[in-house]
Amino acid sequence: MKHLIDPMDLSVEEIDQLLELADDIILHKEKYQEVCKHKKLATLFFEPSTRTRLSFEAAMMELGGNVLGFSSADSSSAAKGETVSDTVRVVAGYADIIAMRHPKEGAPYVASRKVDVPIINAGDGGHNHPTQTLTDLMTIKREKGRLDNLTIGMCGDLKFGRTVHSLIKAMSRYENVTFVMISPEELRLPEYIIKDVFERNNITYKEVRTMEEVMPELDILYMTRVQKERFFNEADYVRLKDSFILDEKKMETAKEDLCIMHPLPRVNEISTKVDDDPRACYFKQALYGKYVRMALIMTMLGVSADEN
Ligand code: NCD
Numbered sequence: 001m002k003h004l005i006d007p008m009d010l011s012v013e014e015i016d017q018l019l020e021l022a023d024d025i026i027l028h029k030e031k032y033q034e035v036c037k038h039k040k041l042a043t044l045f046f047e048p049s050t051r052t053r054l055s056f057e058a059a060m061m062e063l064g065g066n067v068l069g070f071s072s073a074d075s076s077s078a079a080k081g082e083t084v085s086d087t088v089r090v091v092a093g094y095a096d097i098i099a100m101r102h103p104k105e106g107a108p109y110v111a112s113r114k115v116d117v118p119i120i121n122a123g124d125g126g127h128n129h130p131t132q133t134l135t136d137l138m139t140i141k142r143e144k145g146r147l148d149n150l151t152i153g154m155c156g157d158l159k160f161g162r163t164v165h166s167l168i169k170a171m172s173r174y175e176n177v178t179f180v181m182i183s184p185e186e187l188r189l190p191e192y193i194i195k196d197v198f199e200r201n202n203i204t205y206k207e208v209r210t211m212e213e214v215m216p217e218l219d220i221l222y223m224t225r226v227q228k229e230r231f232f233n234e235a236d237y238v239r240l241k242d243s244f245i246l247d248e249k250k251m252e253t254a255k256e257d258l259c260i261m262h263p264l265p266r267v268n269e270i271s272t273k274v275d276d277d278p279r280a281c282y283f284k285q286a287l288y289g290k291y292v293r294m295a296l297i298m299t300m301l302g303v304s305a306d307e308n
Contacts, residue, residue, distance in 0.1 A: 001300065003112040003119045007130040007170040014299075015170070019138050021295035022288070029062070031305045032294065036065030039301060042095035043069035044087065045122070046078060046102045047229075051264060051286050052122050052131065056099045059293040068095065085114050092117040097301055099131075103229075118300045126160040126230050132263050133166040134296060135289035140220060142288065143259045143281055148174040151217050155182040155244050156224035156269055158189040160231075163263040164224060165193055172197050179205040180214050184243045186236070187226070211244055215253045221246070223262040223269050223282075247271040254279070261285055 001009055010018070025032050041060040043053050049071070057067045070076040077087065084107050091098060092115040100108045101122040108121035123129045141147055152171065154164050158181055168189075171177050179198065181189050188207060198205045208214055215221075223246055231237040245268060246260070262270060262282040274280050298304065 003108075003121075004130050004296070004300070005109045005112055005119070005121045006128050007133045007166045009130070010134075010170075012173050015134070015137060018134060018292060018295045018299060019141055021298065022138055022291040023142075025291050025294050028305075032063055032298070034064040035298060035303045035305055036060060036063035036301065039063075039065040039097070039303075040095040041065060041067050041069075041297065042091045042098045043067060043071070043122070044076070044091060044098060044100040045069065045071045046073040046076070046084075046100075046107075047123065048072065049101055049122070051289060052101065052129075053099075055286070055290040056120075056122065056131075056293050056297075059290050059297055062290070063294055063297060065297075084111055088119070089114055097297060120296070120300070123162055126162050126165075126227065128166045129162040129263075130166055131293060131296065132163045132289070133170045134292045135285060136163070136167050136222070136261060136263070137170060138288045138292045139261060139281055139285040140259065143284075144219060144257075147171070147177075149176045150174075150219045151178040151180060152220040152222060153180040153182055153211075153214055153218040154222045154224070155211060155246075157187045157226045157240075158183040158224070159187045160227035161224045164189070164222070167222065168193060168197055172201055172203055177203070179203065180218065181205060181207045182209070182211055182214065182244065183207070184209065184240055186240060187243070211246070211250055212253070215250060216255065218258055219255065220259045220261060221254070223260065223266075225262075225265060225267050225269060242268065245269055245271060246274055248273050248277075251277060251279070 088111040097118045099120040099122045105125040105127040112119040226241045258279045
């Protein structure tokens, strides 16, 4: 793996190895604190981010490396009209590995064709978000003990939500995973994912319009924010933004060991009252994101704790 652009760039075996390494990092943090000494990670964020950018930066720091970068297009030369390709070519001379987020689908892919330095897609428009997927897989593995034999409900903005698109692709490779898609008609999963992933691989899935009708079946409930920034008009956003709100009442019919996930940021699709429920896993999920990014950076840079 030279670059990580799409979750399918990783084989199931590579994912297993990354999750194993991330688990070991949690257990033996001291073993890893200098493995990336003198290495630099550049975070090029042309779109807002809290968790992804800061967890990447914290990850590199905890490995003993350094970070540089920018956190908005306005504070980079993109504001002067520089192309992504030019920016990346230049930064490749300053850093050993690059994590990049961009509002345009395919921008990290285009960047990866220009340079030898490994490029990680940290989210491209409504398309993919492979490192969130690694975070999600790590959460599922640690909370449920397995990545197969699960019924996973995905709720909210399934049309524009890149975390959903990437997680579906990755989970489609495990045995006996059933997908339940919960969204308003206007925000349903894009047809290309239904065809290319579900139908092509004979995966069991259904689409429903309420949470209540499926709540008791779910092992995992993946909540998402309605992606305001991808809407063409404000009125549609306002009409759809509160389509689904998970609250204590809806939790009453859920399994005792349901795992509630959310890539965050939350707007109001999960009531804060649910936060104290032991089934709420979303803050743990954000923390796992740091460890799995540590594992990813090490793997892409080809460093290991044993050499030290
Ligand atoms: C997600 C994203 O950027 O796609 N956030 C994240 O990386 N944790 C989800 C979102 O913005 O709704």
